[in-house]
Amino acid sequence: MHSPRDLRRRIRSISSTAQITKAMQxxxxxxxxxxxxxxxxxxxxxxxxxxxxxxxxxxxGEFAHPLLExxxxxxxxxxxxxxxxxxxxxxxxxxxxxxxxxxxQSTVFITAGRRAAQFVARTGRQLVAEFTYADTPxxxxxxAIAACARDLFLKKEVDEVRIIATRFVNTLTQQALGLEFxxxxxxxxLKIPGVRSEEELAADITExxxxxxxxxxxxxxxSHYLDIFVYQVLLNAKASEQSARMxxxxxxxxxxxxxxxxLTLEYNKLRQGxxxxxxxxxxxxxxx
Amino acid sequence: MANTIRLEIATPEAxxxxxxxxxxxxPGVEGQMGVLPQHVRxxxxxxxxxxxxxxxxxxxxxxVGEGLVEVTNERVSIVTNMAIAVDKIDEVAVEEARQRAAAxxxxxxxxxEVASVNASLARSLAQLNVKRRHR
Numbered sequence: 037m038h039s040p041r042d043l044r045r046r047i048r049s050i051s052s053t054a055q056i057t058k059a060m061q062x063x064x065x066x067x068x069x070x071x072x073x074x075x076x077x078x079x080x081x082x083x084x085x086x087x088x089x090x091x092x093x094x095x096x097g098e099f100a101h102p103l104l105e106x107x108x109x110x111x112x113x114x115x116x117x118x119x120x121x122x123x124x125x126x127x128x129x130x131x132x133x134x135x136x137x138x139x140x141q142s143t144v145f146i147t148a149g150r151r152a153a154q155f156v157a158r159t160g161r162q163l164v165a166e167f168t169y170a171d172t173p174x175x176x177x178x179x180a181i182a183a184c185a186r187d188l189f190l191k192k193e194v195d196e197v198r199i200i201a202t203r204f205v206n207t208l209t210q211q212a213l214g215l216e217f218x219x220x221x222x223x224x225x226l227k228i229p230g231v232r233s234e235e236e237l238a239a240d241i242t243e244x245x246x247x248x249x250x251x252x253x254x255x256x257x258x259s260h261y262l263d264i265f266v267y268q269v270l271l272n273a274k275a276s277e278q279s280a281r282m283x284x285x286x287x288x289x290x291x292x293x294x295x296x297x298x299l300t301l302e303y304n305k306l307r308q309g310x311x312x313x314x315x316x317x318x319x320x321x322x323x324x
Numbered sequence: 325m326a327n328t329i330r331l332e333i334a335t336p337e338a339x340x341x342x343x344x345x346x347x348x349x350x351p352g353v354e355g356q357m358g359v360l361p362q363h364v365r366x367x368x369x370x371x372x373x374x375x376x377x378x379x380x381x382x383x384x385x386x387x388v389g390e391g392l393v394e395v396t397n398e399r400v401s402i403v404t405n406m407a408i409a410v411d412k413i414d415e416v417a418v419e420e421a422r423q424r425a426a427a428x429x430x431x432x433x434x435x436x437e438v439a440s441v442n443a444s445l446a447r448s449l450a451q452l453n454v455k456r457r458h459r
Contacts, residue, residue, distance in 0.1 A: 074337075081334040084401040088367055088394050175336045175405070244394075247354055247368035253392065256369055267336055 040310070043303040047296055054292035060123065061285035067171055068207070068278035074172050075204060075271040082268065085257070091244055092254045099251060101258055102190055103220050113144050113164065113194040115185055115217065117201035117269060118152030119277040120168070125284035127202060127277060128155070130212035134200050144194065146184055148177075148270070164188065169270050171278075178267035186262055189218045201269045202276040208283060210276035217265065220258065329361040330399040331377060333388075333407045340407045341386075347378040348400050350393060359400055366395040370404055372450035374457070385410040387454040389447045406447050413455045422448035 038046075116135050118128050132155045135145075140161055147153040148167040156163045165184050169177045185197045197218035203211045246253055331348055333341035348359045351373030370391040377384040391404030425445040429438065 077338045078336055080332070080339045081336050081403050084332070084334055084394060084403045085392070087401075088392050088403075091367060091394075244365035244367050247352065247366060252353075253367055253369060256392065264336060 038302070038306075040303060040306050043299055043306065047299050047303065050292050050295050050299070054289050054296065057285045057288040057292065061282055061289055064278050064282035064285055068275065068282050070172060071271070071275040071278045072204070075268075075275045078268065078271060082264065085264065088253065089257055089261075092246070092250045092257065099254060101220075101255065103186070103218065103258060103262075106219050107192075107195040109195045111142050111144070111194045112138070112196040112198065113146060113185060113188050114138060115146045115148070115181060115197065115199045115201075115266075116152040116156065117199065117273045118147070118149040118155065119273075119281075120150045121281075122151065123284065124277055124281035127210060127212075127280040128152075131200055131202060134212050134214055144188075146181065146188075148181055149273075169274070171274065173267065173270035173274055175263060175267050178270055179263045181270075182262040182266045185218060199266075199269055201273045204272045204275040204279065207279045210280055215269070217262070220261065327361055329359065329363070331402075332399065333375075333386075333402045333404065335404060335407055341377075343377075343379070345377050345379040349376040349378070350400075350402070351375065351388065352393065359395055362397050363395050363400075365397070366393075368393050368395075370402060372406075372446040374450070374454045375402075375407070385454055385458050387413060387447075387451040389450065390443070406450075408451060410454050410458050413451050415452065415455050418448050418451045418455070422452065 114135060116131065118131050122128065128151050131152070135155065136159065140159075144162045144164045145152075145156045146165050146167070147156055147163065148169050150168070153163065153166045167177065167181050167184075188194045189197055196216075199215045199217045200212070201215070203213055205211055328344040328346060329348065331341060331343060331345045332339070346361075350357055350359065351371050353369040353371050356373075357368070370388060370393050372389050373387075375386045375388045377386065387406070387408050387410070388402070389404050389406030391402060394401040422445060425441050425448060428441050429445070433441070
């Protein structure tokens, strides 16, 4: 049995926690909107690029490029894209569970986001480079990450690069998943995350003139493809992080409010009981 | 027959421009190129330089970076890493950026870095050229 004073103290402490989680929820909500908008704003760019790539690949013959080279995998690098902070539900945990499946010896890590770097350091895995990205990711940040991975691959220090990141589905659903990054797979199936394959495109393609040639256009495209790929992944990761944080803070606020309600009820009952007891004592005293 | 052509300019961050225009002049890899409505389908590479939008007797000037261009008979789609209207160019800031890049080039840096500095230098130069020509 708690004393009324204990109860009052607990109510006060919980309500100040609720205030904080409420504030964090608001902040995350506004950042979430921005992150989701950014993810949408990049879509037209990707759509046009995808269209050009489709046309170019249907027109070129044999095409060799060092980034397309498939080698036997002895060593792989993983680009792990996590959040900077916690308090976002199972988001980071899901990512790290995926990352933990890879063998410690033959896998090196490139991380983005502080939590990802902490995970790699804590579990004693090999860290090659650590990057950060802002609340609104910029292409330059993506370029740095992509360049690092590309260097490792081209110098044959690793034979495969994969990305582990969170895909943004909607505010309630985010999905941790592993993506193939290098070597760039069958170029015909070149895909950029966040864009649905547009089958209707294939139908309306009449032949285009290429200036100077499909190969040149494709080579140019390939050199920028990696940056854009990472950029899209970063946008997705950010939108996921903010959404997950918003939802988990909302849950925290709600359960705090529930607790406050229960405790207030208990407190009032106790207070009522005490008053009744006192009244009875007074009444008892008078009848004597 | 449509006598305007849709111009779309997209950068990774946003859709910069999307309007119906009379004609577009853009810096292609094989030289300055004018695109009128009903153009034959064409895909080419864009180089840093000046893009001119001709719209109902008026000309608009923009500085663009490198990228790709897709032309169909009713649309010009441009993907580029930079597209800035001439009146949005901050000449002082760009000049500073240009000098920084030029200074960086004189230092000892990796070839990868040279490429990226060169690219940013080309972007700055394109902006300056466009700005100074239309003062």
